[in-house]
Amino acid sequence: EAGVVQSPRYKIIEKKQPVAFWCNPISGHNTLYWYLQNLGQGPELLIRYENEEAVDDSQLPKDRFSAERLKGVDSTLKIQPAELGDSAVYLCASSLGGQGSQETQYFGPGTRLLVL
Amino acid sequence: GDSVTQMEGPVTLSEEAFLTINCTYTATGYPSLFWYVQYPGEGLQLLLKATKADDKGSNKGFEATYRKETTSFHLEKGSVQVSDSAVYFCALINSGNTPLVFGKGTRLSVIA
Numbered sequence: 755e756a757g758v759v760q761s762p763r764y765k766i767i768e769k770k771q772p773v774a775f776w777c778n779p780i781s782g783h784n785t786l787y788w789y790l791q792n793l794g795q796g797p798e799l800l801i802r803y804e805n806e807e808a809v810d811d812s813q814l815p816k817d818r819f820s821a822e823r824l825k826g827v828d829s830t831l832k833i834q835p836a837e838l839g840d841s842a843v844y845l846c847a848s849s850l851g852g853q854g855s856q857e858t859q860y861f862g863p864g865t866r867l868l869v870l
Numbered sequence: 871g872d873s874v875t876q877m878e879g880p881v882t883l884s885e886e887a888f889l890t891i892n893c894t895y896t897a898t899g900y901p902s903l904f905w906y907v908q909y910p911g912e913g914l915q916l917l918l919k920a921t922k923a924d925d926k927g928s929n930k931g932f933e934a935t936y937r938k939e940t941t942s943f944h945l946e947k948g949s950v951q952v953s954d955s956a957v958y959f960c961a962l963i964n965s966g967n968t969p970l971v972f973g974k975g976t977r978l979s980v981i982a
Contacts, residue, residue, distance in 0.1 A: 758913075761915075768951070769881070787969065787970075789969075791972075794974065794975070795974055795975070796874075796959050796961070796973055796974050796975055797914070797959075798972070799969035802969060810969065822922050845913060845914065847970075849915075858904070858916055858919060858972025859916075859963075859970055860916065861906075861913040861914040861915070862913050863912055863913040864913050
């Protein structure tokens with residue numbers, strides 16, 4: 755069974771440019787998460803989807819970050835415009851889901867973003 | 871809010887040494903506890919988990935026991951290998967609609 759797929763694996767952009775990350779979760783997983791991992795830190799949640807609905811986006815900086823999960827499968831996370839401080843690893847995870855569940859989350863390889 | 875505290879690294883061990891990485895947590899309710907491992911250049915992989923008090927999670931020679939009385943979930947392995955070199959993250963997920971809460975990670979280097 756394929757795991758969580760993310761692309762690109764690496765991205766280098768100049769500040770003020772837009773960037774987008776794509777995630778395909780494990781088949782059948784209803785819950786999808788985007789996490790931000792700064793260097794030397796543990797991941798922190800940006801947004802959580804139950805199917806196509808964003809049920810927790812309280813930590814998403816909405817002035818520059820946006821996300822969508824059309825049709826409740828693939829998801830895209832966008833930053834526009836990017837800032838130097840956005841350099842980090844962006845991780846996507848998925849789980850079987852259900853409101854209030856403690857299901858195991860499975861992570862993709864991440865996208866390493868460097869903003870120059 | 872919920873939080874996880876794990877021992878700071880880096881931890882450097884010789885091959886076949888005993889490993890302990892301490893993890894304590896603060897949470898309301900009854901969280902599930904996890905250890906994830908991140909090998910160089912890769913994403914997070916679930917190593918083991920425990921969902922209730924006194925449960926022991928185990929995988930690949932690693933073990934951790936959910937201790938509610940001490941709010942701990944220490945990771946142990948009896949004999950580490952060079953291939954165990956990675957960053958280890960302790961994490962919890964609480965009841966209700968909350969995300970995984972991670973510790974800062976502990977880098978382990980095993981030398982031959």
